[in-house]
Amino acid sequence: MHKWGMVIDLDRCSGCQTCMAACHAENNIAIIGPEESAMGRTIHWIELLPFIEGEYPHIKARLLPRPCMHCEHPACIKVCPVGATYANEEGIVGIVYSRCIGCRYCTTACPYTVRSFNWYKPQWPKEMQGSLNRDVSIRGKGVVEKCSFCHHRLLKAREKAKVEKRELLSEDYIPACVQACPSNAMYFGDLNDPFSTVSILSRERRAFKLLEDLGTEPKVIYLSEGM
């Protein structure tokens, strides 16, 4: 059984936001206008969190790309009243959009605030409507959405492997953000395989997880910078 995980090397991350752009294009994330964005209605499946440390003049700003942590013990799954959010056997936390009632309990329970809500019917400029990704379903008004580790890519890779009559290899499956990262700061693979890159990196001295003390056990591991 695979256990998919991601490693983000903050030493390499330049904060260029290519991962965000790639994710938006890959996952049909609605375009939120400037007015609504100012109200905090943007939707991002991965975004750069600004960590501001210290005070002027000894101030230090760091950027940290944050996808869904796909926790081993997710707070969101427990609280969903209709079981619309779930973890599959490979540990990917997903949402059944057609079952979600939009109560936003998961969005308030997630300590990482990764979940977004569709305040309106999602919209795209006319020019973009033809280029939506057909592998990813479009979320309607009033449901919650979040990063799926590009689960559709996993399904595709698995089908491909089946057709080619072979086992699925870790290399077959990679989320859009990892693929697009120009500075090679992101890694993706099987944490259960002791020899995979992510597995080796996750045991490195620099490795840490976000809000580790909450016991959620994220499957996104960061490598701290400046060491």
Added chain:
Amino acid sequence: MDEKGFNLGDDAILLQPIQRTGKTFYLTLFSLIAVILWAAGAYIYQYRDGLGVTGLSRPIYWGVYITNFVFFIGISHAGTLISAILRLAKAEWRRSITRSAEVITVLVLFFGVGNILMDLGRPDRMLNILQYPHFQSPLLWDVLSISVYLTASSVYLYLPLIPDIAILRDHGGRYQWFYRIFALGWSGTERQHHLLEKGISFMAILVIPVAVSVHTVVSFVFAMTIQPMWHSAIFGPYFVTGAIFSGIAALIVAMNLIRKVYHLEDYLRPVHFNNLGILLLVMTLLWFYFTFTEYLTTFYGGEPIHMTIFWMKFTGKFAPFFWGMFLFCFIIPLPILSFNKTRTPYGTLIASISVIIGMWLERFVIVVPTLANPRLPNEAVLYFPTWVEWSVFAGCVAFFILLYMIFTKLFPIVSIWEVREGREKSMAEVQERIKTYLPGIGVE
């Protein structure tokens, strides 16, 4: 007794609201309907366009609707719980107030539930809760507990209504067929009375743990998450206390209105307000105790993640709400309720209105500041409820008042048979009871 075997005597005034309806009633009725229609329009707008028409955003995903949910469910503790406790304690002064309390419970529950349904992004899918229930979610516990509470308190409202419905049936007024059905063939025999008393006491006992469970699980919606200042073991009792607190206040306001509008000064006497005022005073102090404990624990521990929220409430952008809550929940009602001189119908009314406002603010101060401060850096958004949310809130209040008014037009709001029973039987009963307490007076 006339030929129908029926004589109301002094209690005829209790049927007057049912028999006669004045101009003021219709005026109030139409203004309430206007507010409700306005609110319905606002909700339809929200249903069509999405929750974007509210002031909510990321990370403040819950706002006025969830505040209202907790608030209305809290108000519902007025009735059944107070009335059940007073009945079991054999408090004789309960007789003319229990009905008006029980009605609040049943009616206001619909608005508690209604608010959480209006908060859904996809209300059309609400039945998913029954089709795909996920019992690990505290929201499901709410669904269970509130349904049981609604059922139990409806039965508990209905049982003591039966003899009064029978009076209306025999009285030859309007809607005879309606009263005939619901009187269930009551004829006032010894056996029927015995069964009724049994049923009422059983329901009174049953309803107390259910009521406590309701607001406990409402608090669990917050307390079960690991969010700072929500994840607190004190939330269960804190919420139950707050619920009873706001419930008594709502009851006092309702009784004041009934007393004035239907001229029931003889039934709802200053002593009732005095006694309820003392109860409200006890709850004021309990509320302060819980609030103090909650915030002192946070402050003394001084965890940064909690302290951000703490200071936001004490001195930050939620300070007006927090101090408003403290003013309305404690500083205003405490002196009014402390003195015999001010514990009058009018005095308790002012204290109660203050408590109701304060308790709404308390719910708001619990829900929103925690959400405004997630653990990870976020966009600093402000939450201003929009006209849609305020309209829906106004509509809920108006709708509740409307239903309450209609109830008083269909059923006597003061239990006729219980008042009569008090007059005829309980004097002697109480005397007997007191004798059993005292040494030196032989009781066989």
